[in-house]
Amino acid sequence: METSSKRANRPAESPGFPPCEAESSDSCLGRERIDFPVAVVLPAGGSGERMGLPIPKQFCTFLDRPLISYTIQAFERVPWIENIIVVVAAEHLDLLKSIIHKHCHKKTKLVAGGPTRHRSIFNGLQVFVENGCDSQLPRPEVVIIHDAVRPFVEEEFLLKIATAAKQNGAAGAIRPLVSTVIATTPESYLDHSLDRARYRASEMPQGFLFDTIYQAYQQCSDYDFEYGTECLHLVLQYSGINAKLIEGPSSLWKVTYKRDLFAAESIIKENLSQKACVITGVHEEAIHLGHCLEKILVAGGMKVDIISTSCGDDGSFAKNVSESYNLIHITVSTACFPEIKHTVETVRKTDLPVLGPVVLIVVHLNLSECTSFSKRMDELVTIRGFAKEAKQWNILVYGLLLNYTKDKQKWNEALESFSCVAGTLIKDRKAALTGQLFVV
């Protein structure tokens, strides 16, 4: 077994994903510093009216998984967060229950929302204080409040907010203003523009000592509950606490407009495409091809593991497979289906497909230069039925036929073309193209 790993340059705005990666690398970073109980309240009652969508935007799906599940997972994967309370409109409780079940969110609890955002948050907080109720959860010292439509929040920033909330009573994320802010007259003429340097956009997450925010809500007027937008403002007004403001990364943005759905989908796909696992088996040519491919993929910014083993029931095979949403399985024999099936079964047993579609590119390296395309194709057409079966488990199987040639220039061109096609399949993960056989 040989495993080589190269960490590619991560793009500027690329939050930790997939969860398996985050947990294996730095997700324990808060364990030493967060020695107090932390919970999260996630109001998810928005209507999505700004996008003109028939469903609220938190339920829009990306790769067959709703936005809210991505946001929940951003907290689920943080070991020092104990409970996640999602507050949702009564008519969406069943929908959200099924989402939590399907995507295996284990720390998440649902609460019915109120008519406004503030009432919903207050409902969420009450889970920790109600008496005589079976469902009461242990009261946290710090509570983080976040938006259901900001799925890309990272553990590192949550740590900063939780720590500052513990020290100051309240803390909130801010970002520089993108546009100049201006005051308008009632007749829509310019009154004056603000000095951009003095102002910031208030974003989420925000963190609070639990007692501080809970007491502020207990003192709220009906007007506050109805028209207030800022928890930070309530804490200032009723507890006299000036929140500590922390500049957050641009990944805190809020999915607001239709273009944000596009951006979210692309980021999710990019995050799933950070790493590939190339399975070569023990055949010499396949191993050589695997290393050529590794070079090209790494140059393109991907992290690559190579498994050059026969994929018996080796535990480390399963471990390697379970660390990547992208598998490239190279075969030299067309009698390879048992091996491929074994790979698929291994993937099925991991948590991966529950959180996102796994791409499996079955590469047939055709060593016999004179074999006609058509014969190989007939043999590989069987991949279609196989792909159909795998698709129901959220595993996307594509076939790729690479014809070996001794002509060095042609071979390099074929490799280049191969990595372009493989890269496209990995980045786009289009379910519609599964079972197709690509030829390079």
Added chain:
Amino acid sequence: METSSKRANRPAESPGFPPCEAESSDSCLGRERIDFPVAVVLPAGGSGERMGLPIPKQFCTFLDRPLISYTIQAFERVPWIENIIVVVAAEHLDLLKSIIHKHCHKKTKLVAGGPTRHRSIFNGLQVFVENGCDSQLPRPEVVIIHDAVRPFVEEEFLLKIATAAKQNGAAGAIRPLVSTVIATTPESYLDHSLDRARYRASEMPQGFLFDTIYQAYQQCSDYDFEYGTECLHLVLQYSGINAKLIEGPSSLWKVTYKRDLFAAESIIKENLSQKACVITGVHEEAIHLGHCLEKILVAGGMKVDIISTSCGDDGSFAKNVSESYNLIHITVSTACFPEIKHTVETVRKTDLPVLGPVVLIVVHLNLSECTSFSKRMDELVTIRGFAKEAKQWNILVYGLLLNYTKDKQKWNEALESFSCVAGTLIKDRKAALTGQLFVV
């Protein structure tokens, strides 16, 4: 010749594109109302530092075309705009010259920028006033100032800004604030939050009577030139004009962060995918398939034209082909290459490939149920060389083999699968997958 047309529901945020469509529909809407000369100044000197990119964001490419070209085209296609002055850093003059040449921007002129945004805009305005200079352009009555990185501005809104600028001396786009704006103390604590109802984000485009903005710039201090961000503010300060503020559509957003590049690419692709032209030839089965396909595509939100003619040198064939970035050419004979070549030649002669890649899906409807895949594949493998040639002209050719069956259920499944694959190829327009043969 039969042409049927159905206008699909446009999504909420979908600016007019491609230009050929805009011109054929409503792009003359301003002709009656704009009876005064209008020019545009487009400062394009930004560095893209917020994205951490090696090149300024206006030069990032989407489908092999730089962002700045999309923004220029948004003005080029408006008939009542006479000149577009792009102000660019001296080191990018040659790059921009080649972009303008490659994408055939005809009303655009380049000017070297200054060290700040305001100096650059002023340089742009001076093109209309310098004396004794060969390159002097006729002075416009109204000048529109816009950002190079807001490519999706629509004619309808430009019309509003130009009209309001003529009436009021100055006009600017505003948008509601997405986040609460807060004032911070020097130590980064919350000072107070602003009342969101009184404030707006100031966006672009802005419009001015030429003399008003030019005189304001003539009076500017060095401090204004260095630190000022708002033209509206200068006009208020030096000409006493309170600009008229007009709420713009969300499509006015500015490409600022990396996620915005993703969003822009998706919107550009979506705009190119609004309409398809299905070429069936005269064969009965092909015509029938064309109509089945039309139904599915229209149900998916696409506008579809069907050309059921032999594609001789009919002028209306050329006209229909020139109105869509997506062609689906159905053939029943494998001896169809002359026809396909003719379609490609027709596309080459249009303006389409200069502004975006044209997708051509060559569908082979295999009527003989018993023919083996392999035989057809051998015949169709020739499509690969052909696709390679077409790609250099920005025409992306894909092959699609559809096997006819009398089993009604199987046939419906095949049609469904066909439209999924075709829809994916059209929406994604991946150059890496050209020349592939998809089988459904």
